[in-house]
Amino acid sequence: MIPSFLKNKLLKNRTPKAQATSEASKSSTATTYTKAPINQLYRKISGQALDVAVKAKLLGELPVFDTDDQTLTFYVLQDYSRSNSILIDLQTGEHKLPPALMSVKDSIHDVNENAAIIFLHHPKAKDSQLSPRLSRLVAASLQHPDLQIRLVPVSILWGRAPEKEDSLFKLLMADNWQDPSITKQLFNIGVMGRDTFVQFHAPKDLRTIIYNSLHDGQADELGVADSADSRDAKHALVPAADANRELVRDLQQQLHAYLDNQRTTMLGPDLSDRRNLVDKLIYSPAIQHATQIEADEKDISVREARGLARNYANEMVNDYSHPIIRVFDKFLTWLWTQLYDGVDVHHFERVRKLATDHEIIYVPCHRSHVDYLLLSYVIYKRGLSIPYVAAGDNLDVPVLGPLLRGAVAFYIRRSFRGNALYTAVLREYMHTLITRNTPIEYFIEGGRSRSGRLLPPKMGMLAMTVHSQLRQTNKPVVFIPTYIGYERIMEGGTYIGELKGKPKESESLIGLLKVGRKIERIFGNVHLSFGTPLHLSDFMQKFDVPADSLPADRTDTPLDEKASAMVDNIGVKIMQHINKAAVVNPVSLLSLVLLSAPKAALDEDICREQIALYQGIARQIPYSDDTIVTDMSPQKIIDYGIKLKLIERIPHILGDIIQVAGKQAALLSYFRNNILHVFILLSFLAALVARNGRVSRSRLDDIVTQMYPFLQSELFLYYPAHGLMDTLNQKIDNLIAHGLIIDLGDGMLGVPDANSSCYQQLEVLAAPVAQSLERYFMTLALLSQQGSGNLTTEEVVDLCHLLGQRLSVLYADDIPDFFDRSLFLSFVTALTRLNYLQVDKDTGVLNFDQRIDDIAHHAKYVLSPDMMQILQQIASLDDEEIAHAITEISNKKQRKFGLKR
Template sequence: MLGIDRPLLHAARKLLYLWVRTHVLPQEPASLELDPDKPVVYVLQRRFLSNLLVLSRETDAGGLPAALKPLAARRVRDSRSFFFLSRPRPWLFARGAPAYSSLMRRLVAAAHSDPTFDVQIVPVSILWGRAPDKEHSIWKLIFAESWGRQRAFRRLFTVLLHGRNTLVRFSAPLSLRAIADEDRDREVTLRKLARVLRAHFRHQREIAIGPDLSHRRTQLGGLLEAPRVRAAIDALAQDQGGGPAVLRRAQAQARSYAWEIASDYSYPVILIFRRFLTWLWTRLYDGVEVSNFDTVTSAAVDHEIIYVPCHRSHIDYLLLSYVVFNHGLMVPHIAAGVNLNLPLLGGFLRRGGAFFLRRSFKGNKLYAAVLNEYLHMMIAKGYPIEYFVEGGRSRTGRLLPPMGGMLSMTVQSFLRDSSRPIAFLPVYIGYEKLFEGRTYVGELMGRPKKKESLFDLLSSLRELKHNFGKVHVNFGEPIRLADVLAAQHADWRAEEVAEDARPAWLAAGIDELKARIANGINAAAVVDPVNLVSLVLLAAPRHALDAQQLARQLDACRRLAQAAPYAGRVQVTALPGTDIIAYCEKLKLLQRQTHALGDVLYFTPDDAVLTTYMRNNILHLYALPALIASLLTQNRTLNHKHLLRLAHAVYPFLRAELRLRWSDDEIDAAIGVCLHALSDMGWLVRSERDDVYAAPDILSDEYAQLALLGQALRPTLIRYFITLATLHQKGSGVITPAELEALCHLQAQRLSLLREFNAPEFFDKAIFRIFIDTLTQNGRAELREDGKIHFGEALQKASGEARFVLPIDVRQAILHMARADTDTGAPDDDARREAA
């Protein structure tokens, strides 16, 4: 035990912990699933007194078997229950067999002597500060955890400088019996156990501080020598006339692209960011709630992680890195738009792991080659990566259709070298109040998107005086790339794919990957107090409800999310309705009007517009129940077969707009779960004899609650009818998709003015575009060579079935507008100008 008596060790431990502060993973020791009937032996990688003292303290504090207690296994007795994997050799330059711990040797010998003997070997990683091995000379970086060897003098400074940022990770136990049974030779088992432990510690260090990095200039130099980049350089030089001078210019251009793109990860900057962000979150938010991070930890053991979060705010970049770093893993390298490469800020972001790429580089083959090779280099070296598959920030709160660019580059890199498995981690990020909310509203109203500038960034600091509630970060189910590819092409591993080749099955594989990522993000949504109040109150007339009615509806919607769960990863607030109301009043989102007959709670017009964003974060969770509610309140009774037929008619459009998770084969079962949940809540009445569902009595509280749920989906259904009615009035083969999109945008805008659908997202062009695309994809309409939309009876029938979904006054208002536009022709001109 390093030659020190146990009382002295305890005294040294108390002295050390006057300074040292640790972050221990896992936070719940029970998750290690230790067998109480088998002895536990801990193993530390590096032989330092500081490591032993930390191990001793954390096993005692965490309720684990004590590391300093004597080991009392059947065939092995020892004064302690730990050993060090690495031991110093007897001479400075000695060579020969590795020096194994005597306890490790005796344990292996006992396992070979007694086939029933077993112990649980628990590797414990202790990292004092975390930094990649890079070209900085900053004092703290010199003594941070790295891939280099440490001596006792260096370790002393490491503890002094980084003792307050110490990560302790207990890993799942290894069975000595399982390893010994693999081979009869004792020395072979000893070497195998040491090799397994070395690989484990190396991987734990890699996921915490990143792979062993070389000098940045060396990395980029190797990138420019890659065959793909060399070929692009030569091709550009040839296109420009050839010759040594032209070749040098092409090489310089490639080098410029590489430096424009590449990150410059810096641990000191990461520490600055961490301190700054801790302060920022405290000023802006009431906390950052993280769920299911154990998913990341488990996946990182044997996969390279690609984080694919939804994109709601510029804060997303910083938030996810902050969460990952605080949970003991390496900050990912983040794909950021070159618009964020601002003076000063761009340098900080680059050193925080950001690499910058242009929004569009179509036709620039050299830039594409450099970017592809840079991404491949990072993937091959095992760097965790983060990018936003939506391509840009959502302005409405809905998940945008995933883009395939970065996904395609990632998949093609994996096809080149699949030795390191890749797992995509969908991440839901939800804000209770959005930093950019008013900017998004302005853009939806038609204001041009403003270019980012340092001045705007500094101006936004004024928002620090406001309270933005909590932020919720929930990690979805990992998506293993190998599984996705195998589902599309079982023999993909055996097939050699050239660097620039795109196999015929690849496009379908990327489409499947996009769908799984979108489903994974939506399946990790968080129902928080703000988005739940937004869902309910925006469905009410004038965005106002009696306080008691609002509390009851909030409680009912919480129960519905649990009774008809969208997915197992969805998190639902535990606050009851009255507490949710109090919480939103504290955030100054809800206004209260006192009244003798009962207080009324409402949104101001401005807050009603802003909270549509929050409602849309979770609208997909309630889409099916709300559709059923809308059908039953409109028709009062429907038999099961008719209800399913109407739901099937609407579902493809809901699925495309809200990225719903169920396939056509799964939707009937999902509707069945919703019907059962609504029936149990008393919101539906089912007649078993004739299989008919009916709404409750129209004067009952249950009917009012069902109607309010149905109203949540009403703006969506109205948009669909606007499109169908407009297309039907124009006629087949008359209008292009762009013209129809622009005309529907204008009509929805006008309807919102006339009927108080108070939200610019109601007439968002992108949503109409999705609906029009879905019409052609599911065969309701056809886009022919003339560029016009052609349709037949199927579309006319769909338009006619709106009577089962929407009230007659709404249908009449829309049809009146559609006929008026056809008669006057003036809006057509506006639509053509917008389409152009």
């Protein structure tokens, strides 16, 4: 129960005197900010001196206040110091916030403070270390029910280096000297003045905090309150005279905890020396168990097994160095200004809201090696601690490798299947990071996408994250799907070559220097969009997976069937949420339009109209609320593409022509594929109507329903199958509203007049889906011609990959979509999941029935007869050709594997 004497103060009806003063406050302004006559000259001179020595950087968003209300504003800082006071005063003045070092007087409510700053640690605090100003403000709030006070917690970082555990430097600079303030202030100003950061956190209403501290079962305003039972017991045991002090102490502890948590989100947890961390890893109960098993299985001593575990740990463990971080900060600030016109960031505030109380796992798509540095840079510049990034050991090369290890990277082998001890060490290291609340980043695709589409998710790191949370729950885990989109990409030429079969180049310092030569080129803007967070607890509830259900001291306990299914579902949801956060930027939009046109060229007027159409459709029926569509005008988009040298304008007396610049078509297909999922269903519907002239809605619904799972698997579309009809009807109505298809009545749909601009737009809109359907039909034709029970999944994918290469060179303008092996694998996997294909457990060959031909039959509604004939011809291989191709592919894989070893 709430102590009655406090509850009455807070909630009782106001006395006549209080009501009178309240009425008076409504008719006049009671609050004034005035210059304090004493020490004002000192403050002014100190402020000018500090402004010269300290250049503070603002982190996060500034709070927004209603300037017309009568709410008193006070800034809450943890530690008293003159430099902190003056710094906050300078910041409030610079950013037009209520002043910090002006006296605050409200005669009606008995408030008379000589500054608007509350120090939770104050040298003048005599009453059990309680803040005098906070005590007075709480008393005034209890006395005057209409008094409104907002508290703005403020974090000040003199340097952003995480604290070192057991550090001599930390001991020397600790705030437990008899008189530490002057020494530490001089150190901060002299050494850290140019590396100082300030963040104003969201305002807190003092009356709400008080109420929640007293009220049973209410959620605490700051998220750090005691339980209701402990609060009741605490207040019930103290006499009335001490009640205010207990309340202030409770509020002060909440504010302390809140600012401590905010500091951790900005700096990360305290660092352990790398050598000590490795020791803790290999002597943990989980690794001791793993080394014992390794010793027994390999017939070696436990000491030898422990030495092997230590070697594995040394391979992977990060060696965070703040000096390296500062070097990267300055270097990358220069690099991005040289390389990009800008870095556009969307939806970051949703991450900031979760960072205090959650273990953040960033799961971005992987487009470029730049991703590692770019995402960490953006997070760091916005005031949160840098995540530790899981990087492939192929990046652990001389010079570059140690630098990345000292900044963000921990290294893992590209393949370690069958190595139980290595797996145990990696799992334990991940568990250590997660339980220490270290933010983590890993690329769920496993490697960089060469085609611009998302790759199928690799579940290894995701499963380790889930495994850790089921061993021990500290803070709840939340995944942050992150979309990264470029307008030009350094590795573009390399990607095209690799898709065509050129061997992948190993990372090296020489390769880095080669990339450095490209800095003078124009790379446009880069876009980062943080998708809707995915909470692991929600999935655990959905799949009925209990928390803390695995032994805390073991790494080798397997996930059960429900937990494994949950991991698979999380992986797919992450990919879908990355695509939902897509940015339809000028280059991707231009690529989609021009590559859909014959010979990748359009009349400039038609090009503008088509761009405007795509923009209009994407805005009227957004793919997702998280999807961003460029607001650049169609003409500016064209001019921008010319500036980036991706397209060119061909002057013509009958109207200029816009076409893809020489040898840029393959590269532009990469950027088109970044946003293909946004328009794919519209393209499919347009293609069905355009190729047939007339089609019934029921026929259209049947075809799309049967083919949708394959498009969904390839492009990670998030529309659920059970609601697909509503989505299709909405898109059909939108196409009808734009005049691209005609409602003929009686459930029939038709095309506009063949000579109209709408018909031309329909043809362009219909093109993007064609290549996906061509791949599907070619795969189905191969299966049908070879017959059931003759090919394995791997053989089908390999043969389709070869056929796709041949088709692309001969008939498809060398567009690299047909070179991407993962697209054929995605289709075959979807056929297997939907039971169109069955895998023989003994031989691994694929069995199927007539339904394979039924799916292929739908191709005639979209593909031209000529293209279907070409695909059937390409897919016609006799036994000798099949055997030769499989042998050559096998030899190539063995050579590649031998080189890796």
